[in-house]
Amino acid sequence: MNLVRRADALVDAPLRLLLLVLLGPWGAWAPVGLSAQTVCPLPVPVLTSPVPDPNAVPAPPWDLRCIELFPTVRAASARGVIDIARPPSPFAVSVNVDGYHIHDLTARVEGLPDPSTLGPYTTYVAWATPLVLDPVIRLAEVREGTTRLGRVDFAKYLIIISAEASADVTERAGPMVLRGRSPSSRMEAHDLLATAPGAESGMGMGMEMADSTPNPSHETHTQGDGWATPPGYAGVPMLPGIMALRPDVLPLALEVPGARELPEARAREVVRLPDGGTLDLTAGFVRRTVAGRTMAMLAFNEQHPGPLIEVAENTTIFVNFTNDTPFPTAVHWHGVRLDNRFDGVPGVTQDAVLPGESFRYTIRFPDAGLYWYHPHHREDVQQELGLAGNMLVQPLASDAYGPAHREEVLMLDDILLDEHGVVPFGREAANYALMGRFGNQTLVNGEPDYTLAVDRGEVVRFFFTNASNTRTWNLSFTAVAEGGVGVPAAPPLPIKVVASDVGRFEREERVESVVIAPAERYVVDVRFPGAGRYTLSNRVMGINHRQGVFLAERTVLGVVEVSPRAVATDLADAFAELRVHEDVVADIDRYRADFDRAVDHEIVMAIQPGDLPDVTRQSMAYDWVFFNPVEWTGTMPVMNWVTSADQLRWTIREPATGRADMDIAWRFRVGDVVKIRVHNDRTSFHAMQHPLHIHGQRFLVLEQDGVPTENLVWKDTVLLPAGSVTDILLELSNPGRWMVHCHIAEHLEAGMKFVFDVAG
Numbered sequence: 001m002n003l004v005r006r007a008d009a010l011v012d013a014p015l016r017l018l019l020l021v022l023l024g025p026w027g028a029w030a031p032v033g034l035s036a037q038t039v040c041p042l043p044v045p046v047l048t049s050p051v052p053d054p055n056a057v058p059a060p061p062w063d064l065r066c067i068e069l070f071p072t073v074r075a076a077s078a079r080g081v082i083d084i085a086r087p088p089s090p091f092a093v094s095v096n097v098d099g100y101h102i103h104d105l106t107a108r109v110e111g112l113p114d115p116s117t118l119g120p121y122t123t124y125v126a127w128a129t130p131l132v133l134d135p136v137i138r139l140a141e142v143r144e145g146t147t148r149l150g151r152v153d154f155a156k157y158l159i160i161i162s163a164e165a166s167a168d169v170t171e172r173a174g175p176m177v178l179r180g181r182s183p184s185s186r187m188e189a190h191d192l193l194a195t196a197p198g199a200e201s202g203m204g205m206g207m208e209m210a211d212s213t214p215n216p217s218h219e220t221h222t223q224g225d226g227w228a229t230p231p232g233y234a235g236v237p238m239l240p241g242i243m244a245l246r247p248d249v250l251p252l253a254l255e256v257p258g259a260r261e262l263p264e265a266r267a268r269e270v271v272r273l274p275d276g277g278t279l280d281l282t283a284g285f286v287r288r289t290v291a292g293r294t295m296a297m298l299a300f301n302e303q304h305p306g307p308l309i310e311v312a313e314n315t316t317i318f319v320n321f322t323n324d325t326p327f328p329t330a331v332h333w334h335g336v337r338l339d340n341r342f343d344g345v346p347g348v349t350q351d352a353v354l355p356g357e358s359f360r361y362t363i364r365f366p367d368a369g370l371y372w373y374h375p376h377h378r379e380d381v382q383q384e385l386g387l388a389g390n391m392l393v394q395p396l397a398s399d400a401y402g403p404a405h406r407e408e409v410l411m412l413d414d415i416l417l418d419e420h421g422v423v424p425f426g427r428e429a430a431n432y433a434l435m436g437r438f439g440n441q442t443l444v445n446g447e448p449d450y451t452l453a454v455d456r457g458e459v460v461r462f463f464f465t466n467a468s469n470t471r472t473w474n475l476s477f478t479a480v481a482e483g484g485v486g487v488p489a490a491p492p493l494p495i496k497v498v499a500s501d502v503g504r505f506e507r508e509e510r511v512e513s514v515v516i517a518p519a520e521r522y523v524v525d526v527r528f529p530g531a532g533r534y535t536l537s538n539r540v541m542g543i544n545h546r547q548g549v550f551l552a553e554r555t556v557l558g559v560v561e562v563s564p565r566a567v568a569t570d571l572a573d574a575f576a577e578l579r580v581h582e583d584v585v586a587d588i589d590r591y592r593a594d595f596d597r598a599v600d601h602e603i604v605m606a607i608q609p610g611d612l613p614d615v616t617r618q619s620m621a622y623d624w625v626f627f628n629p630v631e632w633t634g635t636m637p638v639m640n641w642v643t644s645a646d647q648l649r650w651t652i653r654e655p656a657t658g659r660a661d662m663d664i665a666w667r668f669r670v671g672d673v674v675k676i677r678v679h680n681d682r683t684s685f686h687a688m689q690h691p692l693h694i695h696g697q698r699f700l701v702l703e704q705d706g707v708p709t710e711n712l713v714w715k716d717t718v719l720l721p722a723g724s725v726t727d728i729l730l731e732l733s734n735p736g737r738w739m740v741h742c743h744i745a746e747h748l749e750a751g752m753k754f755v756f757d758v759a760g
Contacts, residue, residue, distance in 0.1 A: 040066035042081045042108065057602060057655050061682035061723035064627070065705070067159055067180040069109070074118055074163075075177035080109035082159055082180060087151060088710045090497045090505065091515035092701075092719035092726075093629055096153050097476045097492045098552065099540035101629060105139070105149040109161070109178065112144055118175055121163035127172050130154045131185060141167040155541060155550040156185040187626040188548040190619070226251045230416070230423050230641045231440055235551070236544050238638050241615045245642040247431045248611075251424035252381065255326055256296040262287040263302050268389070268445060271307045275315040279307070281331070283375075283387055284324035291441050291448055295421030298325055298385040304446030305411045305467070306373065306389025313396045316364040321353065325382070328352035331361065332376040334519060334693070335501055335716040336391070338363050340736020343695055346377045348737055348755055367502050367698075367714075368395035370409070370463045370521040380430040380437060380469060380745035384415065385422065386446070388467045401498055402508075403574045404461040404525055405567060408452065412475075412516070412557070413467045414439025429645040430749035434686060436470025437746055438634030442538070442557050450536065450558025457567040459527045459575050460560075461498075466516045469745040472630050472689065472719065473538050476513040477526055477560065480533045493534065496575065499523035502698045502714035506585050508578040509711055513539070517691040517719035519743040527575045531564040540632035545619075553633050588700065588712050591673060594729055595702055599677045601666065602656060605690050605720065605742065605752065606681035608649040616643065620686060627687040629721035648685075650742065650752035666756035672732040675702075682723035690752070691743040693717040696734045697758075702727040717743060735760030 044066045045059075067082035085104040087094045094102040107126060115121035126139040126149050139149040142161050149159075161178040227246055232238060256262070265286040271279055286299040300306030311317060323329050330353055332344035342361045346352035353359045365371075371391040375382040390409050395401070416423040416439045425431065432438075444450035454460060466473060477493040497509045501521050514522050528534060536558040542551040609617070616639055634640060653660035668674060676699075680690060698714040704726045720726055741753035 039083045039106075039108065040081045042068075042079065044068040044081060055655055055658055058604060058679050058681045058683060060725070064183050064682060064723045067182060069107075069159070069161065069178040069180040071178055072176055074175055075111075075113055077111040077113065078109065078178055079111055080107060080161075080178055082107050082149070084183070086705060086707055088707065089515075090500070090509050090511065090711060090713075092517070092704060092724075093515055093721050095474055095513070095515060097474075097478075097512040097539060099474050099632065100153040100155060101541075102151050102153045103182075104151050105159070107142055107147045107149055107161070108145070109142060109147070110144060112142075112177070115163040118163045118177070121165055121174050123164055123167045124161055124177065125164045125167065125169060125172070127160045127162065128152045128154065128157050129160065131156050131158065133158075136160075136172055138170060138172075154182070156187070157182045158185070184550075184626055187543070190546050190548070226253075227424070228418065230637055231418055233633075233635050233637050236546065236635050242619065242638050245613055245615065245638065247426055247642045247644055248646060249426040249428045249431060249644045252427040253424070254296060256285055260287075262296060264288075265297065265299050265304045265386070265446070266302055268303050268305050269301075269307050270310055272310045273315075273317045275312070276317070277311075278318040278320065279309065280320045280322070281307070282322040282324055283329060283382075286386070288386070290415065290443075291417060293417055293419070293421045297422070298382060298387050300387060300389050303389075304386050306387070308389065308409055309373075309391045310394065311365055311391070312394050313365060313368040316362065319361040319363060320358060321361060322358045323353045323355055326355050327378060327382060328354050329375045329377050329382060329387075330359070331373050332695075333361070333363055333371065333373050333391070335369070335371040335521070336363060337366050337502075337696055337698065337734050340696060340734065340738065343736070343738070344376050345695070345739050348739055352377055365391075365393045368393045368400065369499060369501065369503050370465060370523060372411070372465050372467065372519075372521070374467070378430070378749070380432070380749050381425045383467065383745060384425075384437060384469055388413070390463070390465055392463065400504065401461060401523065402525070402577075402579060403459070403571050405458045405569070405571065406454070407461045407463065409463040409465075410450070411445055411465045411467050412473055413443040413446075414471050415441050415443060417441050426644050430746045431642070431644045432469075432640050433645045433648060433650075433746045433750045434643040435631055435634060435636065435640045435688060436744040438471055438637070438640075439468065442555055444536070444558050452558070452560045453563065454528055454560060455563050455565050455567040456531050457527065457529060457570055457572065458562070459525055459571045462524050462526060464514065464516055464522045464524070466518050466520055468518055470518060470634075472515065472517045472632060472691075474513050474515050474540050474632070475557075476537055476539060477534050478537060479530070480535055493526055493528070496525040496578070497522065498525060500713045501716045504581045504584050505711050505713040506588065507580045507711055510578065515719070517689070517717065517743075518745075519691055519693050519717045520719065525575060527572065528560060528562045531562050534560040534562065536560065541628075542631075542633035542635050543628050544635055551633075551635065584713075591700065591729060591731070594673050594675060597675060599727065600674045602654070602677045602679070603664075604653050604655060604679045604681050605692070606651055606653065606684045607686055607688075608651055609685045610646075610648050612643065612647050624683070624685075624687070627682065627722040629723070630689045630719075645746065645750035648750060650747040650750040652740070652742075652752055652754055661751050661754050664754040664756070666754075667759070668732045668756065669759045670732055670735050672758075674730045674732065676728050676730055678720055678726045678728065680720045680722055680724045680726075687722040689722055690720045690747065691717050692720055692740070693743045694730065694740050695738040696736060697730060697732060697738065699728045699730040702729055732758050734758060
């Protein structure tokens, strides 16, 4: 079916009241014998305030996976439930090109009366509609038992089952017998006087009402503690009680001697190294001008991004790293299965490289693919200021990826700016510890405006890396209407997904958009069929938590100009083919016997709030009712800004042992294959997605929320949506001490990490 791409608007108060009366309460919980892999219970568990047990595995988040159906008087004996599943996808979440989550719905209904007893009706039909009741789309004919309804991509929606004269009806005409609402529809506007009275206060605390208005101009207000109020999010005003808050850490002042004489940052250069080649790599200060602001930033070899290191598969290189920054640091070679002592984790694999000192890395590349390098010490600061670069490892097989006319390596990032430059960081500890540091200026290869010129019919292979601190992207290519900036002229271009973190997928797959979390990489092919302008865009659905509504965010990251001149060699047929990578299938075949065996280890990712301001606790008290599977954008900038890693703790805990974070003691041997189940605790104070990264090894994502992965690929980072349960199969091929952590930089700084040992 064609999915309807319409967001439901903010429903007015009378209609809200009507819907609440119509849809009724949630039922009681009878979870005996249920597991994360089973369908929804009937009735659905009652929705209650979360009381997390630190020593237990979280209960399945039924309230996010189920829609309980309530009967009307006409069918009082009927009852049912809708199971919400994620359609199979190459990515950890299934969204359409506009960023709406796609739900695969299955109805289980019992007790339906004979439709003829209700009037001139012969059957029952299920319908879906947003809360404004327009449009209404037909799903499927419903019978007693289980019925697959199809897919829905509304932000908030109702499910209605009605008696109808025929199964072929296209518009609802008969009486409603069952109805239910999506979990997202429970998200309502805050009653601030009841839930967050502190948010209404703040007057007389040095704050004027003007401070609670949107701040799209990036204007800031400096306080006596050295902090300046950060830029707001346009259209989402903050209340005085929130605006009066300040971080409990001091701002980090960058000491940059002779800032005006700093070298100007240069564009990235490609460095092709043979087996045994050497690169001298220096981290130091540069001068950058971004969006009209000139400021001091960091760079590898004075380049933004750092040099693109290009090597062949199965080669070894040497990197002489010099630290000319004021920070202790090290270089982590993300995703590479290299020797442990060169993994670049201070305190685990090496001592930090102090200012003015050097370290020599030996890096072997056993796997073709796209990798990247970045600091692993206060990366919330150093990575944000520009210390990141790519490594492209070319496969030995010349036809590994199939034909393309050119390759483009794109590093995606964002940076947070005010009118002076980069918004300061926390000195004693990272701030923005709640959601991570969202930027307000997007960058592609270090520049705000990416451009590419190609010929008509050209096939471009894009190598994407997400180097942002916290932002997850939903990328698409769309033709622009002539004379319109950002106005789509046609559906998005088809994208062929070829590979991810540590190699190629079992088979190529066609999608409309690419979801890429921090630290993930994807290799995709795009064919530009006609002359004109195409935008590379990020299209997502954020949340206005105060008003309880979804916000469409559309950002153009770059432009591809396609000339009328036809490309010399037409690759249309090759692009249309979705190849099966038989060598990848054969490699994974060795592990299929382990897919269905019992889980070896279980971990839970959650948050432990500490000494947070009362107004923050009050304002967050209502948000647990519904968590967006992915926080796509930073709509709570001030509350996020004031929260430091000293005020909360993001944790990875092991329920079986009661251990957490660096106390977890996993020990393996080379050759072990370990099945791990990861819970992203839905009952957390602020449940949020986590891109989980495992150093030095590779793993397969077997299933998420009970949905088996249909197209496998070796990964080193996986996105874990809020409330999700994910099974991975970890291959232990590399001896040493290896870190596991969330790759939201501020969550790492707030403790979300542990280390495991692999004996050789």
